[in-house]
Amino acid sequence: MTEKTAYNERLEQKLTTIFAGGHSKYHEKMKEQNKLFVRDRLALLFDDGVYLEDGRFANSEAGDLPADGVVTATGKVGGQQVCVMANDSTVKAGSWGSRTVEKIIRIQEIAEKTRVPMLYLVDSAGARITDQLDMFPNRRGAGRIFHNQVRMSGFVPQVCLLFGPSAAGGAYIPAFCDIVIMVEGNASMYLGSPRMAEKVIGEKVTLEEMGGARMHCTISGCGDVLVTSEQEAIAEVQRYLAYFPANFTEMPKVVEPKAVKEGRSLEAIIPENQNAPFDMYEAIDQLIDEGTFFNIKKLFATEIITGLARIEGQAVGIIANQPKAKGGVLFGDSADKAAKFINLCDAFGIPLLFLADVPGFMIGTKVERAGIIRHGAKLIMAMSSATVPKISVIVRKAYGAGLYAMAGPAFEPDVCIALPTAQIAVMGPEAAVNAVLANKIESIEDPKERLKFVQEKHQEYKEQIDIYKLASEMIIDEIVAPSDLREVLAMRFSAYSTKHIPQPPRKHPVYPV
């Protein structure tokens, strides 16, 4: 019990004011929006609600700016020490003054020095224009926050929970994080608000159209996980962090294994007809420990699936084509999505599992004009330069550069496994026969004869690319029965866990963008 002295009373008064945050009318407004007060968010996030706070008295002499609108803290999440900055939107809409920015920079410095994950709980209107010279352009101004994020990228995990707006320059906090979890209806991210867009370029749109959470998680790809409440967002970040080590020098933890979800066998799920769609999620469920899939960018570029999971308790990053969406064809967005995910896993020692069923990269003027080749190059570079254990499984078809993108044999996967349904080729039988024999096919006048000829050629082609022939030529390393795949993967990931590839002597590659 603290002794009651005049000094202590002053301290208590100060603390009471700081802990109360902004004016009660702003607290009421937050409740209406189903938003939690910043200190309640932190109490939910940290183990037992316990945390250490820095800069608590920042700007306390100003009177109406408790903690200067941001709480910076360190504490444990799921047993792992983490650093956190959390905007308080009851204080001048969470806007940034000079002390706000200084506090954020200092907590980043602590995260870097102590080598622990850095979390950003963002809910901020952006810069306080009245304070701009003190917080915007200077050496320890807001730009330094992003500079620090870039330096820490791949050094410690960085996660953004977007609870409210993240406007203008502030929108780069989520952009430099490993992943962004967005609360639908409240989170938004934009460089210019709808009001500014109307004034400056004459465009009239709603906030949701401009930068709402659902838009970013489905269309722009700036958001990774869409949730319906702040409580769910906090539960998701707790689940996410369990897959990661504290920093790049450590390895992800192995946990108690779980059995797979009950369901149909892989043989029943995967259709023999290469052109018929199926749901790759159902196949993934038969390979991983039940309930361990953490889907990243679930709603964006759905033709490729990227997510964290566990196989026999070991963390893995899964990159899988989804034949059910756009035939599993790779587009610019799918390439970007997979490239970032591969970079994330490789940075923190999470092994990669590729599940290939891909007709190739999309063709046509639409995608060429959008630069599909340079987007595809990002994916191939990320996959190629990843040095974590990499296993490539050819589930069904892997045609053209699709084989390359999915860690085909040339890209040094530790093993390239084929299921008996696998088919590897420059292109599928139909396309190949058309490409090579178009004139000959045209010249056959009798339709029946023509069909017979085409079918014969299809058969010949299929024999040329027969998967046992490729195994015999040692192009693929192994053919595995679908029912054995999970066990084989668990054993191989365990076998490759000591893999080490020294980096080539150079500064860094010239990244395609």
Place this chain on the structure above:
Amino acid sequence: MKQLLSTMAGTVFTIGVNAGDDVTAGQSVMVLESMKMEIPVEAETAGKVATVNAQVGDFVNEGDVLLTFE
């Protein structure tokens, strides 16, 4: 008026609905053939089909209108 747009370039393979039909969200209304794959096209929301804007065999580009709803 709500529209259903093609998510990728391809050829219309089969059409499963006519003008006037009621569809449910997630119902497969059309199949495109693209990159030698069958690409099912699903209705995003429930509604009554007003017009079918493509015929079997037509080339459709990404973003082209396939169906409109009342």
